[in-house]
Amino acid sequence: MMWIFDGLLNLIINNTYSLKIRAKYYKIGEQRMKQKKYEDLTFRDNFMFGLIMRKKEFCIPFLEMILGKKILNIKYADSEKTVDTETDARSIRLDVYIDDGLGTVYDIEMQNVVQPNLGRRFRYYQSVIDTDTMNKGADFDELTNSYIIFICTFDPFNTGLPMYSFESRANEDNSLVMDDGSHRIVLNTTAFERCEDISIQNFLRYIETGEKRDRYTNDIDKAIKLAKENNEGRARFMTMEMALKEERRIARSEGLEEGRAEGRAEGLKEGRVEGEVKVYASIGRSIDEISELVGIPAEKVNEIIKKL
DSSP: OTTSOOOOOOOOOOTTSOHHHHHHHHHHHHHHHSOOOGGGOOTTSHHHHHHHHTSHHHHHHHHHHHHOSOOOOOEEOOSSEEEEOSSTTOEEEESEEEEOSSSEEEEEEEEOSOOSOHHHHHHHHHHHHHHHHHHTTOOGGGOOEEEEEEEESSOTTSSOOSEEEEOOBOSSOTTOBOOOSEEEEEEEGGGGGGOSSHHHHHHHHHHHHOOOOSHHHHHHHHHHHHHHTOHHHHHHHHHHHHHHHHHHHHHHHHHHHHHHHHTSHHHHHHHHHHHHHHHHHHTTOOHHHHHHHHTSOHHHHHHHHHTO
């Protein structure tokens, strides 16, 4: 997808992974593949989210609202920031990747699909961002500060909090913080009513319900309406949709051949899924994208790609 980050890793479906759970995720994947029409996209859809948040007038207020600090200026990476890791993991494409020019980078992601091991995904995103910095010749003490922000349309920790902020602290003394420069934030749109900050509450409410209660969310909504009238945006979306359909057709075809080679019923199913993953990975699809397209959990995608 055009605005989703590509992170490629590895996966093979374990025999111990229950058919019941696998069927559940496959069903989710099939539902996700029923693409919305361009005019039906909302801010929570990755394509539209990336389109809007790549405008400074929306991105800077968001960062200031969430971080509680003044952001003087930001600069965007390419329309699709691909971070090359130069490892078997290949690359990861980031949704909204920003540099403030003062030693801090920001990665903002919209997460619509419930995925396990969110913490490990944060770890991976952090590792590739750091690798990107080091690949540019920086020393360890020149690593940028970083903020990775996941906007989740579900509660990943099931505690009902609207926001989760994480940093490294000593277990023996919680007042002792390891200043490694990394910050991880999770927003939970489903708990917007529990948010004490009214601006953040209105933002999360807008994503969750579409209700506009302040100037910022009104402006976002107007920008979305204007984007839908833009033929260039529509053409890009349609091109992306057609490409995904063709990719899926090829992936299914190659996957079926993998299964036939196995020569057994379960091998047919396993081989098809593995074949789809291989094809998507080979053309640079992210773990999140592959998970949604094939209909299996992200960590299973990791296992398959790891065996490639």
